[in-house]
Amino acid sequence: MNLTFYKYQGTGNDFVMIDNRTKIFPKENTDIISHLADRHFGVGADGIILIENDENFDFKMIYFNADGSETFCGNGGRCAVAFAKYLEIIDSETTFIAFDGEHFATINNRIISLKMINVDEIKVNENSVFAYTGTQHHVELVDDLNEYPVFENGKKIRYSYENPGSNVNFVQQINDSTFRVRTYEKGVEDETLACGTGVTAVAIAMHKTNKTNSNLISLPVEGGVLEVSFTEENSIYKNVFLKGPAKFVFKGSLEI
Numbered sequence: 266m267n268l269t270f271y272k273y274q275g276t277g278n279d280f281v282m283i284d285n286r287t288k289i290f291p292k293e294n295t296d297i298i299s300h301l302a303d304r305h306f307g308v309g310a311d312g313i314i315l316i317e318n319d320e321n322f323d324f325k326m327i328y329f330n331a332d333g334s335e336t337f338c339g340n341g342g343r344c345a346v347a348f349a350k351y352l353e354i355i356d357s358e359t360t361f362i363a364f365d366g367e368h369f370a371t372i373n374n375r376i377i378s379l380k381m382i383n384v385d386e387i388k389v390n391e392n393s394v395f396a397y398t399g400t401q402h403h404v405e406l407v408d409d410l411n412e413y414p415v416f417e418n419g420k421k422i423r424y425s426y427e428n429p430g431s432n433v434n435f436v437q438q439i440n441d442s443t444f445r446v447r448t449y450e451k452g453v454e455d456e457t458l459a460c461g462t463g464v465t466a467v468a469i470a471m472h473k474t475n476k477t478n479s480n481l482i483s484l485p486v487e488g489g490v491l492e493v494s495f496t497e498e499n500s501i502y503k504n505v506f507l508k509g510p511a512k513f514v515f516k517g518s519l520e521i
Contacts, residue, residue, distance in 0.1 A: 279311055282316070282344065312328055313329040316345060328342075342379050346511065363399075378508040
């Protein structure tokens with residue numbers, strides 16, 4: 266079968282996008298998903314995203330990690346919104362459904378602002394914070410992020426959690442409302458240039474542990490800068506928005 270695909274990226278987090286409204290893609294075949302994501306033998310991506318019809322929402326987003334496991338991805342969600350606009354499914358705003366539930370988003374000059382789920386699953390440990398922001402995230406402050414062994418330590422921490430494990434975010438505070446982040450992602454099993462659910466977890470963790478009093482956090486990542494805003498009520502983080510660019514890279518086709 267000849268498959269048409271589109272490549273998008275959000276602050277360096279890159280995705281193969283597929284218009285699956287006609288249900289042609291064999292999404293139960295994890296070998297094909299992994300092949301598409303392979304940077305040497307396939308297209309190359311951090312994840313694969315399918316756009317499908319849904320009777321209650323503008324569209325349905327289905328996200329697969331590079332290893333074929335299904336979850337939610339914040340930057341993937343922002344890219345899905347940009348792709349849905351390209352497909353003329355939506356205009357300047359949308360409500361769609363994904364792995365972790367309903368999401369609202371707006372588009373303003375290629376900047377996508379995506380509403381994340383409410384976050385109330387937060388565990389503060391001695392040297393780290395765990396938060397669920399659509400997927401699992403470990404957050405840990407370090408002194409020198411440039412020299413920190415993100416891959417080695419991230420992999421160890423990722424597998425220290427019970428199945429399905431956890432993404433791991435290492436953080437360096439820049440000022441009262443700016444935190445630089447590097448992330449090891451489960452499913453990709455490597456450091457990625459950005460992670461939307463990861464920076465969301467970092468922003469909330471830093472507020473929860475009183476590292477910041479701001480509810481608007483700037484988060485430089487390896488692929489650019491993301492922004493997270495929120496309100497907090499009775500230890501529940503609501504109106505959580507992830508904001509940043511989402512860009513089309515190229516379109517292609519291949520036999521699968």
